[in-house]
Structure formats: structure tokens, C-alpha cells
Amino acid sequence: MSRPNDAPLRLGTRGSQLARWQADWVADRLRQLGQAVDIIEIRTRGDAQQTGPISAIVDGDAPATGGQGVFTKELQRSLLDGDIDLAVHSLKDLPTTPVAGLAVAAIPERAPLADVLVSAVATTIDGLPPRARVGTGSFRRRAQLLSRRPDLVIGDLRGNLDTRLRKLDDGEHDAILLAEAGLTRLGWTDRLAGRIPPSELLPAPGQGALGIECRTDDAVTIAALRPLDDFATHAAVTAERAALARLEGGCLAALGAWGRWEATTLRLSVVVLSDDGAKRLDAETAGPCADVPAAVALGEAVADDLLARGAASLLRAR
Numbered sequence: 115m116s117r118p119n120d121a122p123l124r125l126g127t128r129g130s131q132l133a134r135w136q137a138d139w140v141a142d143r144l145r146q147l148g149q150a151v152d153i154i155e156i157r158t159r160g161d162a163q164q165t166g167p168i169s170a171i172v173d174g175d176a177p178a179t180g181g182q183g184v185f186t187k188e189l190q191r192s193l194l195d196g197d198i199d200l201a202v203h204s205l206k207d208l209p210t211t212p213v214a215g216l217a218v219a220a221i222p223e224r225a226p227l228a229d230v231l232v233s234a235v236a237t238t239i240d241g242l243p244p245r246a247r248v249g250t251g252s253f254r255r256r257a258q259l260l261s262r263r264p265d266l267v268i269g270d271l272r273g274n275l276d277t278r279l280r281k282l283d284d285g286e287h288d289a290i291l292l293a294e295a296g297l298t299r300l301g302w303t304d305r306l307a308g309r310i311p312p313s314e315l316l317p318a319p320g321q322g323a324l325g326i327e328c329r330t331d332d333a334v335t336i337a338a339l340r341p342l343d344d345f346a347t348h349a350a351v352t353a354e355r356a357a358l359a360r361l362e363g364g365c366l367a368a369l370g371a372w373g374r375w376e377a378t379t380l381r382l383s384v385v386v387l388s389d390d391g392a393k394r395l396d397a398e399t400a401g402p403c404a405d406v407p408a409a410v411a412l413g414e415a416v417a418d419d420l421l422a423r424g425a426a427s428l429l430r431a432r
């Protein structure tokens with residue numbers, strides 16, 4: 115597919131407020147570099163179906179993967195069909211399974227990656243009252259919350275950010291957990307009751323980072339995206355996602371991962387839990403990662419350590 119060098123890049127995004135914010139952010143960065151950009155909104159099934167738990171959204175193409183990719187598949191289809199030239203994803207919603215013909219060409223600098231507590235009754239997990247009702251739709255958050263506080267009563271929670279905040283305000287939950295990145299991008303920082311240290315609750319692989327995907331044969335778009343890539347972020351999230359891929363966790367796993375730089379060393383912590391949080395396996399390793407393949411190796415090494423200690427039985431218990 116050949117396109118003129120000066121044609122506007124067609125940037126595809128979901129229609130949610132957060133997705134629009136992220137698309138605008140990427141478009142602005144490209145425009146600052148002199149690149150014309152058109153934003154094209156694409157409705158996905160993850161957005162259309164907002165009742166019931168995320169895990170219940172049946173994936174017609176690949177039933178075995180459950181709800182994976184509900185937010186990203188239509189954008190990938192539009193890329194392959196040539197309807198758009200780049201897609202902006204929340205990296206944590208993007209399955210690790212490679213799609214033939216597509217590649218994540220740029221991963222810009224990461225936003226704050228922690229989860230935060232939104233609540234009128236507590237600012238920390240340990241400060242929640244006994245048997246407090248905490249809302250989250252994430253297996254990762256639920257299992258780690260229960261691992262630390264088995265008394266908590268976890269209720270399902272999904273929908274866009276404003277929906278989730280409304281359910282908290284309506285009294286369905288005493289507290290909810292959200293990604294700091296999403297909350298602050300939408301300007302809701304005043305709702306942040308407390309930041310949960312990643313050491314206390316590991317974030318999702320890729321949380322807080324954007325993945326910009328395009329066709330592997332589209333040299334024009336790949337070149338335009340290159341200046342948006344941040345190597346430190348790219349390596350950190352690559353290590354997190356390599357661990358996830360090796361553990362076959364998908365986006366619904368009770369699995370957390372945290373890659374961070376300590377001077378010139380990349381440190382990666384990964385946790386795998388049973389759904390009820392009663393069993394957990396933690397692993398950590400660090401190494402100098404001079405390039406992306408080294409980050410992949412780091413992630414796979416942590417995953418292999420976990421697998422050798424029985425992680426597969428926790429992930430398959432669902």
C-alpha cells in the first residue's frame with residue numbers, strides 16, 4: 115500500500131474519553147513534528163457491551179482467549195484493511211500475541227504507572243475498614259487486594275471512568291481502584307485518595323504506557339512514529355509483556371508486573387496469584403538491558419523462574 119509522503123496520517127482510536135485523550139496526545143506530538151494527522155474514531159465491542167464482567171464478552175474469532183483484545187481488535191482490523199495508518203492503544207489492553215502484518219512501532223514515555231485508591235473512607239489499602247466493599251473488574255487487582263486483606267469484599271466494577279466513579283459515589287462500593295494514568299489524563303486528580311505503591315500492588319504489564327501500532331510494510335508511518343518512541347519505557351514494558359506472554363496470562367490473568375530503571379539496570383518484579391489471592395508467587399530479577407531483545411530475555415527469565423515454581427497451576431486454575 116503506497117501512500118504519498120505528505121498525506122495526513124490517519125490515526126484510529128476508540129471513542130471513549132480516555133482513548134480520545136490519548137489519540138489527541140499522540141496527534142499533537144506528531145503535528146509538532148510537522149506531520150498532518152486525521153483522527154478517525156472506531157467503535158469496538160468492548161465499548162459497545164458495557165454490562166456484565168469483561169471476562170464475559172465472548173470473542174467470536176478466538177473463543178479460547180475469552181475477553182482478550184476486545185478493545186483493540188477492531189482497530190487492528192482497520193489497520194489491516196488500510197482504513198487507518200496507525201492505532202493508539204493503552205498498552206495494557208493490547209494482547210501480547212503478535213498479529214501478522216502489524217507491529218507496535220512506538221511506545222512513548224510512560225505516565226505514572228501505579229494504581230490509585232478512590233474512596234471517601236481510606237487513603238491506603240491497610241487503612242480500609244474491616245470487610246470494606248472494594249470495586250474492581252480486574253482479576254489482578256482483586257487477587258492482590260485479597261492477598262493483603264482477605265477480609266475485603268470485592269465487587270465487580272467496569273465501564274468507562276465516569277461510570278466507575280458514579281458507582282462509587284452512588285454507594286455501591288466503599289472504594290475503587292483505578293490506574294493513575296487514566297484518572298489524571300481525564301483531569302480527575304482531585305478524586306485520587308491515595309497512590310498504591312507498586313511494591314504493594316503490582317500494576318498490569320504496560321499500565322500507563324501507550325502502544326502505537328501500524329502495518330509492518332508501511333515505512334512512511336514507521337518513520338513518522340520513530341521520534342515518539344522512548345527507549346526506557348519501551349524496554350521496561352517489553353520486559354513486563356514478555357513475562358506475561360511466557361506465562362500465557364493474557365489481559366485477564368491475576369498477574370502483575372513492574373519494570374523500572376535503577377540507573378542503567380532494569381529491574382522487573384512479577385507476581386502471579388490464584389483468583390482468591392490465597393496463593394501467590396513473586397519473582398524479581400534485574401539486568402542491564404542495552405536493547406529491546408535484552409528486555410525480552412529479562413521478562414522471559416522471570417517468567418521461567420515462576421513457571422519452575424508452579425505458576426502454571428495458578429494461571430490455569432480459573
Ligand SMILES: NCc1[nH]cc(CCC(=O)O)c1CC(=O)O
Binds near residue numbers: 291
Ligand atoms: N482496562 C481499562 C484501562 N485501560 C487503560 C487504562 C488507564 C490507562 C493506562 O493504564 O494506561 C484503563 C483504566 C483503568 O484500569 O483504570
